[in-house]
Structure formats: C-alpha cells, structure tokens
Amino acid sequence: KAGVTQTPRYLIKTRGQQVTLSCSPISGHRSVSWYQQTPGQGLQFLFEYFSETQRNKGNFPGRFSGRQFSNSRSEMNVSTLELGDSALYLCASSLGSSSSAYFGPGTRLTVT
C-alpha cells in the first residue's frame, strides 16, 4: 500500500498570505489528523477528520482550518500567515480511533 502523501513538500510564503496544504491518506483509512511541529512547541494537534466530519480540534486560532473530502483526502488552510506559522506540518491517517496513526513526510512551511 502507498503511504501517506503530502503536497507540497516545501513552501515559502510571505506574511499575510494564505496557504493550502494537501494530504492523501493510506487507502482505506478514513481518519486524517494534522499536526504542527516547531522547535519551541514540539508536536501539537491541529484537528482530526473522520468521514468528512471534524471530530476534534486543537488550540489554534481560527486562521487554521481544514476539510476532508469524500475520498478521505484532506486539506488544511492557514489564512493571514504570521512568522510564527513557520513549521513542519504533518498529516497522519488511520483506520479510526485507537488505531495506529501513520504519518506523511510533512510540508515545511516558511513564512517570511
């Protein structure tokens, strides 16, 4: 089976712009989660989708949003980018709650 894929792998944006990141889960996985990783805060949970429904959301401002499509692919959007949004954004897929979560390679976002 193909693993979790994320596009793009690298992205450079300027403050105030918006960005959309994409994640394709492992075939058959209906749960997709997003995480932000920074040196200072570590790995932090953004949100989780299951069958197109957001089931859980982390403590991030409303500028961070996401969605999941009927084929389980997911996108996350960050509007009005700030310098502090520079991070590695990781997507994970799983069969559902209490199952192993498999991560993609991540999207490295740099905001200048």
Added chain:
Amino acid sequence: SQQGEEDPQALSIQEGENATMNCSYKTSINNLQWYRQNSGRGLVHLILIRSNEREKHSGRLRVTLDTSKKSSSLLITASRAADTASYFCATDASNQGGKLIFGQGTELSVKP
C-alpha cells in the same frame, strides 16, 4: 499542552549497546504509540501498545506500559548507527477522537 514527558531528553551510546527511553503521561489512555523521526522528516510508526497490554515486542524493540504509573518505556537492543533519530511517545487519550498527544521526544545518538 504536552500530555507526557520523555526522559532522557538526549541519549548518546555506542553501537551494540541498548538504549532505553521513558515516557510519562497524565490521563487515561486507549493506547500509546512510539515514533521515530530523522532530521525533521516525517514520523515513522514503530509500535502501538494498548492500555490492557503490558509489553510488546517488534524486532529489536521492546515496549512496556504501566498504566498504574502512567508510564511507558522503549528499549532498543543492539543499537546501530542507523537508529540515530528522535523518538517520541504519543498517547491516544480516552474520549479524544483520534487526537494524539506527543511528548517532547528523546534524541538518540548511536556512535559507530
């Protein structure tokens, strides 16, 4: 906020030695998962241990879980230089719908 703490933060050993990393967490969990990350890349899933399990093995990896102490340990036997990476524990807490909470990680360096 981080659910758990990992100990030690950094560990340096020689090839062939065993490496032990510990993880503590705060709330009830469904399962605990261990991951490896090389140089800011994606997370590689190593092993999942459920709350009703006490020990699991996978190749050179041995994971234990003590729910009464809210702690887990990861043992890598006969370490290799290729094991050099950051290792994270992540808890799948009860009633958290697919959300994983990560520790800060242990940086393992295996010297040839």
